[in-house]
Amino acid sequence: MENFVYGKNNVIELLQNNSRNINKIIIMKGLKDNSKLNEIIKTAKERKIVFQFLPKEKFTQFKEYSHQGVIAYVSPVKYVKLEEFLNKNKKNKKVIITDGVEDPHNLGSIIRTAVCAGFDAIIFPSRHNALINSTVEKSSAGAVNHIDLIMVNSLSSTVTKLKDNDFWIIATDIKAEDNYYDIDYRNMNFAIVLGSEQEGISSVILKNADFRIKIPILNKFDSLNVANAASIVIYESVKQTIQKSDNVV
Amino acid sequence: MENFVYGKNNVIELLQNNSRNINKIIIMKGLKDNSKLNEIIKTAKERKIVFQFLPKEKFTQFKEYSHQGVIAYVSPVKYVKLEEFLNKNKKNKKVIITDGVEDPHNLGSIIRTAVCAGFDAIIFPSRHNALINSTVEKSSAGAVNHIDLIMVNSLSSTVTKLKDNDFWIIATDIKAEDNYYDIDYRNMNFAIVLGSEQEGISSVILKNADFRIKIPILNKFDSLNVANAASIVIYESVKQTIQKSDNVV
Numbered sequence: 001m002e003n004f005v006y007g008k009n010n011v012i013e014l015l016q017n018n019s020r021n022i023n024k025i026i027i028m029k030g031l032k033d034n035s036k037l038n039e040i041i042k043t044a045k046e047r048k049i050v051f052q053f054l055p056k057e058k059f060t061q062f063k064e065y066s067h068q069g070v071i072a073y074v075s076p077v078k079y080v081k082l083e084e085f086l087n088k089n090k091k092n093k094k095v096i097i098t099d100g101v102e103d104p105h106n107l108g109s110i111i112r113t114a115v116c117a118g119f120d121a122i123i124f125p126s127r128h129n130a131l132i133n134s135t136v137e138k139s140s141a142g143a144v145n146h147i148d149l150i151m152v153n154s155l156s157s158t159v160t161k162l163k164d165n166d167f168w169i170i171a172t173d174i175k176a177e178d179n180y181y182d183i184d185y186r187n188m189n190f191a192i193v194l195g196s197e198q199e200g201i202s203s204v205i206l207k208n209a210d211f212r213i214k215i216p217i218l219n220k221f222d223s224l225n226v227a228n229a230a231s232i233v234i235y236e237s238v239k240q241t242i243q244k245s246d247n248v249v
Numbered sequence: 250m251e252n253f254v255y256g257k258n259n260v261i262e263l264l265q266n267n268s269r270n271i272n273k274i275i276i277m278k279g280l281k282d283n284s285k286l287n288e289i290i291k292t293a294k295e296r297k298i299v300f301q302f303l304p305k306e307k308f309t310q311f312k313e314y315s316h317q318g319v320i321a322y323v324s325p326v327k328y329v330k331l332e333e334f335l336n337k338n339k340k341n342k343k344v345i346i347t348d349g350v351e352d353p354h355n356l357g358s359i360i361r362t363a364v365c366a367g368f369d370a371i372i373f374p375s376r377h378n379a380l381i382n383s384t385v386e387k388s389s390a391g392a393v394n395h396i397d398l399i400m401v402n403s404l405s406s407t408v409t410k411l412k413d414n415d416f417w418i419i420a421t422d423i424k425a426e427d428n429y430y431d432i433d434y435r436n437m438n439f440a441i442v443l444g445s446e447q448e449g450i451s452s453v454i455l456k457n458a459d460f461r462i463k464i465p466i467l468n469k470f471d472s473l474n475v476a477n478a479a480s481i482v483i484y485e486s487v488k489q490t491i492q493k494s495d496n497v498v
Binding site for chain 2: 105109112113115116117118141142143146179181215216217218219221222223224225227228229230231232235236238239242243
């Protein structure tokens with residue numbers, strides 16, 4: 001885990017969120033004043049966070065990141081243990097499992113949608129999957145600070161443990177018979193499993209899933225991006241939940 | 250428009266698709282053999298497309314692109330005129346309009362989902378929006394070759410023209426009252442308008458829209474990525490269409 005957050009919007013989100021220690025903010029000398037920069041400086045002052053104006057050369061090490069001249073050094077993201085998450089007293093927990101999502105932009109984007117949809121956790125394996133780095137954090141627009149991040153060594157035993165704890169496992173699989181809207185996401189704990197961009201979900205996970213669902217493709221061109229596929233399924237569950245509540249009210 | 254396509258998967262898609270002239274494919278010398286590379290070479294031979302093995306240095310000009318050592322020089326993407334599209338004899342045309350989507354990855358990703366969902370066209374303005382360049386093409390996974398691409402000078406007059414041609418204009422707007430699943434997407438021509446990541450949809454377009462819809466957010470964290478938001482709305486329309494057909498059959 002690289003311990004920095006880059007880009008104006010992300011640093012603002014970080015300052016507002018308050019869940020991470022910010023050790024220092026560095027700002028490029030000669031950056032044009034604008035409302036976002038002013039907000040960063042104002043909030044940093046209020047929160048007594050050290051900030052420094054540094055010459056352009058000091059940013060060379062970050063040249064691969066679109067940092068817009070603003071970088072915050074932070075404590076690492078906090079991970080949550082699976083057991084800790086399972087012990088939380090909450091009904092109808094909603095989880096995303098990524099099984100081999102290697103592109104950090106996709107992982108960040110999935111986390112962002114999951115947070116907007118009120119999901120509780122993201123579970124991802126420590127190998128063959130992107131980890132939570134600065135690129136993921138940026139792509140998530142800071143959403144990594146709003147959800148339980150659970151890194152596990154074995155997805156397979158994690159799935160077993162989830163099932164033992166009354167979770168239903170929903171695997172997205174291009175070869176599934178059911179469409180994603182054919183199942184009822186309400187009144188249960190569930191985990192939606194997303195596979196790798198190239199290979200899909202590993203066979204052992206697929207075998208242990210309670211449901212297999214696909215997103216119908218209305219074209220010969222069959223290639224949804226995994227983050228977009230995630231959004232479609234995640235929001236079907238949101239929609240069902242809201243419509244149910246509407247009926248109740 | 251930069252006239253090249255980069256990356257193995259994208260070049261394979263391009264070779265399969267056959268809708269663009271490929272002038273030449275260049276492959277980095279010393280690239281490890283693998284099935285994708287072999288497929289590219291085999292297909293290029295079959296289709297009598299010139300390919301060359303060039304030393305690494307020749308790829309320096311493409312260093313900003315994750316080209317994986319494979320680049321195809323192609324004819325520009327073909328644009329379609331709005332009138333031409335409107336004159337096509339098809340029922341229930343489905344269109345995406347991007348009003349200020351400036352990130353080429355997002356634009357590419359939106360086009361990819363639209364193609365999977367069987368949409369007919371993407372309309373985008375020639376200013377204040379990403380144009381179809383190599384990054385868009387790559388992010389679309391080649392989907393730009395499977396849909397009508399319509400570039401217009403004025404979105405506002407385009408919206409008027411669409412309405413004159415029996416299109417319903419559906420604007421996504423964070424302040425809308427209706428949710429995206431509250432409207433019926435079936436049995437009509439419609440255009441879903443997506444706004445810029447920062448500003449949303451311009452007010453003149455919003456004013457002229459027939460429907461305004463939002464995606465409900467179940468968290469204080471209110472920040473869906475525009476490509477993910479697009480996927481959610483696009484697939485609600487797909488779902489309604491499929492479910493309707495199911496009922497009819």
